[in-house]
Amino acid sequence: MANENNGRHYTANEIQVLTGLEPVRKRPGMYIGSTGPKGLHHLVYEVVDNSIDEALAGICDTIKVTVFEDNSIAVEDNGSGIPVEVHPQTGKSTVETVLTILHAGGKFNNSAYKVSGGLHGVGVSVVNALSEWLVAKVRRDGKEYMQKFERGVPVTELEIIGESNTTGTTISFKPDGEIFEVLEYNLETLEYRFREMAFLNKGIKILLEDKRKNVSKKFHYEGGIKSFVEYVNKNKTSIQKQVMYFEAEKDGTTVELAMQYTDGYSENIFTFANNINTQEGGTHLSGLKTALTRTINEYGRKYNYLKEKDENLQGDDVREGLTAILSVKLKEPQFEGQTKGKLGNSETRSIVESLTYDFLSNFLEENPKDGKIILEKAINSQRARNAARKARELTRRKSILDNTTLPGKLADCQESDLSITEIFIVEGDSAGGSAKQGRDKKFQAILPLKGKIMNVEKARIDRILGYEEIKAMITAFGTGIGEEFNIEKLRYGKIIIMTDADVDGAHIRTLLLTFFYRYMKDLIDNGHIYIAQPPLYKVGKGRASYYAYSDKQLDDILKEIGRTNYTIQRYKGLGEMNPEQLWETTMEPENRILLKVSIEDAVAADEIFTTLMGDKVGPRRSFIQTNAKFVKNLDI
Numbered sequence: 001m002a003n004e005n006n007g008r009h010y011t012a013n014e015i016q017v018l019t020g021l022e023p024v025r026k027r028p029g030m031y032i033g034s035t036g037p038k039g040l041h042h043l044v045y046e047v048v049d050n051s052i053d054e055a056l057a058g059i060c061d062t063i064k065v066t067v068f069e070d071n072s073i074a075v076e077d078n079g080s081g082i083p084v085e086v087h088p089q090t091g092k093s094t095v096e097t098v099l100t101i102l103h104a105g106g107k108f109n110n111s112a113y114k115v116s117g118g119l120h121g122v123g124v125s126v127v128n129a130l131s132e133w134l135v136a137k138v139r140r141d142g143k144e145y146m147q148k149f150e151r152g153v154p155v156t157e158l159e160i161i162g163e164s165n166t167t168g169t170t171i172s173f174k175p176d177g178e179i180f181e182v183l184e185y186n187l188e189t190l191e192y193r194f195r196e197m198a199f200l201n202k203g204i205k206i207l208l209e210d211k212r213k214n215v216s217k218k219f220h221y222e223g224g225i226k227s228f229v230e231y232v233n234k235n236k237t238s239i240q241k242q243v244m245y246f247e248a249e250k251d252g253t254t255v256e257l258a259m260q261y262t263d264g265y266s267e268n269i270f271t272f273a274n275n276i277n278t279q280e281g282g283t284h285l286s287g288l289k290t291a292l293t294r295t296i297n298e299y300g301r302k303y304n305y306l307k308e309k310d311e312n313l314q315g316d317d318v319r320e321g322l323t324a325i326l327s328v329k330l331k332e333p334q335f336e337g338q339t340k341g342k343l344g345n346s347e348t349r350s351i352v353e354s355l356t357y358d359f360l361s362n363f364l365e366e367n368p369k370d371g372k373i374i375l376e377k378a379i380n381s382q383r384a385r386n387a388a389r390k391a392r393e394l395t396r397r398k399s400i401l402d403n404t405t406l407p408g409k410l411a412d413c414q415e416s417d418l419s420i421t422e423i424f425i426v427e428g429d430s431a432g433g434s435a436k437q438g439r440d441k442k443f444q445a446i447l448p449l450k451g452k453i454m455n456v457e458k459a460r461i462d463r464i465l466g467y468e469e470i471k472a473m474i475t476a477f478g479t480g481i482g483e484e485f486n487i488e489k490l491r492y493g494k495i496i497i498m499t500d501a502d503v504d505g506a507h508i509r510t511l512l513l514t515f516f517y518r519y520m521k522d523l524i525d526n527g528h529i530y531i532a533q534p535p536l537y538k539v540g541k542g543r544a545s546y547y548a549y550s551d552k553q554l555d556d557i558l559k560e561i562g563r564t565n566y567t568i569q570r571y572k573g574l575g576e577m578n579p580e581q582l583w584e585t586t587m588e589p590e591n592r593i594l595l596k597v598s599i600e601d602a603v604a605a606d607e608i609f610t611t612l613m614g615d616k617v618g619p620r621r622s623f624i625q626t627n628a629k630f631v632k633n634l635d636i
Contacts, residue, residue, distance in 0.1 A: 047073075063207070071185055194206045232268060255284075255356070269285065279341050290353050539568055
């Protein structure tokens with residue numbers, strides 16, 4: 001993907017200036033999403049994205065990211081280096097222009113980059129504005145240049161500091177403590193992101209070094225997204241020996257697709273546009289789904305897997321057990337919103353659909369064994385779906401209105417306004433009884449579950465919908481499930497998992513989260529799922545009571561009240577609390593602690609659920625051995 005300058009140089013004339021930098025420090029969330037951990041890590045991604053853009057243009061193949069002991073960051077690449085000459089519009093060096101003016105960057109000019117991820121061009125200038133300090137070093141034209149900034153303001157001129165026989169850019173920065181709520185980088189979060197980038201850009205090397213932990217990682221995959229699919233499926237059982245793969249270009253858009261079927265029941269399709277993870281899908285995903293359904297139905301008819309009287313396979317049928325990575329690269333991507341979560345280019349749908357249809361049709365003709373495996377799995381899914389139809393109908397919201405007996409011992413609330421209504425999913429009748437007595441029945445509903453729900457990771461939809469506790473939840477929520485899921489029918493703004501603070505409670509939480517992630521993911525994506533945090537300890541001294549939600553908080557309380565003449569009660573079950581205590585500590589909106597469930601990385605989430613809840617024992621054993629040292633409050 002070399003640019004029109006043969007991928008070797010771009011100049012100051014190709015850097016276009018659109019506006020100033022002033023708003024960034026006032027409203028950082030508009031540019032990086034938040035000032036919490038997500039925004040903090042976004043700073044690194046913005047700098048690395050610039051290096052990836054050069055890799056897409058064929059002028060960079062190695063990127064090194066270093067995390068230092070003080071949580072400052074250095075990103076070094078072997079690209080062409082930011083231009084250093086005076087910019088014609090600003091009268092400043094191009095380095096200073098790119099780092100101090102919003103929307104100044106080569107990616108706004110098609111002669112510099114043909115394909116770019118960070119099309120908004122806010123990247124490095126925003127990082128500069130939100131950093132306590134930033135140092136830019138550029139190796140270019142046989143020289144090494146350096147310029148220093150503080151909170152986006154230059155404190156030195158661009159100066160030559162030596163000779164260089166290489167080219168590239170190094171951006172070092174420290175996030176500003178006046179802006180960010182947290183300043184500590186999470187190594188695992190960075191690993192997930194850089195592994196993904198390396199998969200999407202086959203051949204590129206991304207090196208990650210953490211000086212805090214003396215850890216070094218290398219991400220380099222010559223197989224690209226084929227290796228990505230193999231990675232996602234490593235703890236699953238594939239029913240195809242090979243990963244189906246193609247890369248093709250049409251009308252200036254490059255489409256790359258890798259996919260493989262497993263014996264599982266959930267689909268995992270991850271889509272990207274210009275290396276940006278489009279978690280909300282978009283036109284490229286629509287094109288892929290349409291092509292899959294059309295091709296597999298045509299193949300099934302042609303070879304008599306589907307008889308004349310048989311109904312067509314639906315999308316859910318042909319995608320059951322499928323893992324797919326779809327990556328498109330296009331000149332002018334249109335994303336919905338600054339978060340770039342959904343691709344909107346209308347022409348991309350037909351391009352992806354056409355190329356995928358051609359590829360898959362040829363693949364099935366040339367690989368009849370795979371064709372048989374895929375059709376048989378899809379037909380089995382269709383049978384299960386038809387068997388589940390009756391059960392699904394029983395879970396529709398209208399069943400609540402039609403039946404005088406509410407499902408699953410549901411104690412409903414009086415209000416219907418989603419901005420205030422909430423339902424607590426509670427473990428067992430004892431805790432359910434306390435919750436029902438302690439709640440505010442105006443806006444709080446209680447649904448006790450008997451024991452642990454089934455592990456949906458190992459079951460098809462027909463078995464899942466035959467399970468009474470799951471049917472009770474679906475009926476109570478009102479949304480339906482699967483192809484009939486409709487989030488607009490949701491009856492509660494918050495769905496709160498409230499379980500005991502012990503091993504059984506943790507297992508029930510995991511089972512419920514697996515169900516929500518696999519079958520009601522929109523509830524998570526739209527911020528409706530929460531986990532209640534009941535206290536771990538009650539400290540009594542005289543007539544006073546204090547509640548501690550962590551060991552550190554317990555220690556702080558003991559220091560405050562003095563370490564004599566006190567009692568400590570360790571709560572293991574919600575049923576140990578009377579209704580007033582449960583309300584005061586865990587349910588009362590002013591005092592309680594709720595954790596909102598969110599998915600930062602869908603690939604990582606899939607990996608965790610597959611590892612913990614899947615069929616293979618080995619990966620689960622390895623996970624436990626690796627993480628055992630981090631366990632606190634072990635219940636034995």
